[in-house]
Amino acid sequence: MSETQDHVDRSDQIAAQLPYLRRYARALTGSQTSGDQYALATLEAILQDAGALDPDVSVRVGLFKAFHAIWSSSGAPVAEETSGRLIRAQNHLASLPVNTREALLLSTLEDFGYADIAHIMNVTEDDIRGFIDRAQADMQDSIAGRVLIIEDEPIIAEDIRSIVMDLGHEVTGIGRTRAEAVALGRDKRPDLILADIQLADNSSGIDAVNDLLAELGDSPVIFITAFPERLLTGERPEPAFLISKPYKESQVQSAVSQAMFFASTEKLRI
Known part of the structure; x- marks a missing residue:
């Protein structure tokens, strides 16, 4: 060569x-x-x-x-x-x-x-x-807070819920579509959002997150997706935490703990 x-x-x-x-x-x-x-x-x-x-x-x-x-x-x-x-x-x-x-x-x-x-x-x-x-x-010493999960796959959603709750956080709900996720976020404001990109009705988890952030203000977001290339483009604001599917439990634990670490620089709702 x-x-x-x-x-x-x-x-x-x-x-x-x-x-x-x-x-x-x-x-x-x-x-x-x-x-x-x-x-x-x-x-x-x-x-x-x-x-x-x-x-x-x-x-x-x-x-x-x-x-x-x-x-x-x-x-x-x-x-x-x-x-x-x-x-x-x-x-x-x-x-x-x-x-x-x-x-x-x-x-x-x-x-x-x-x-x-x-x-x-x-x-x-x-x-x-x-x-x-x-x-x-x-x-693990970070303050416990409220977590909204946006995920249309029931088994994955329940797995993520279990990981989050084992860390001591409250899961405020699981949204399977953009509309469900926004409604859940309005009902009980989350301290952290865990979101997939492709949702059940072909709506977008990215759009759901953007809707919530526009209404509720700045909050940490973790995307867990089989399509990381859709977010790793360098052409728009990108999430600090992006986990590829299939994920490891330790990856979710670490990302949630560190996102809550940043969020705990403000007073969380517990």
Whole structure:
């Protein structure tokens, strides 16, 4: 293979992983704006120095490792925001032990194994186990709140309900269509929304969420969908938490706990 072709293939591989790096960066910072700034800085570093992408590991691991080199060297700050909720979230983030949320997100949201996470973060696997244990404990300390589930598959809806309730949260209802979801949200305002994209009557979970946010104000949203590419476009505001179906229970637990962690920077209704 020629050097030119190898460069093209590497670029294509990076492009394929970029939406997931952006997803991780948004979840890590709690903001699409600041998350995208770090993802862009990572790409710029790779363009300026090909050695920034570790050639001894997969492109996916190398890309996240390059991101963490920038994240760590900058002191892992969160970019300034004007939203009151995000300012409070930044203050909440500052109180967490270093590396805990990073390790938890890499494990649960991005599904990296401990060995890869250790390589990405340049620590030992034992360190990673400790970080994840601590992060899970910190997330579980978040205030319990109300959760609205928007999902048309009965078995999946009940599974998600069980996961959410086991974490100590109240499920306010399960909406199978856009209209049902909006009615449930109006009846009892949720602190967190868990939503599928494609609903029973071919209505859109995205539209249902947008309707609710327009009426009720800013609330954390987690999309759990078999069609993540519909949201990882970079062409519109994207959710901080996006889980692909089929999901793992640990992914839902982590996303719910972290979304509630951000929401708990405000007073929740319990």
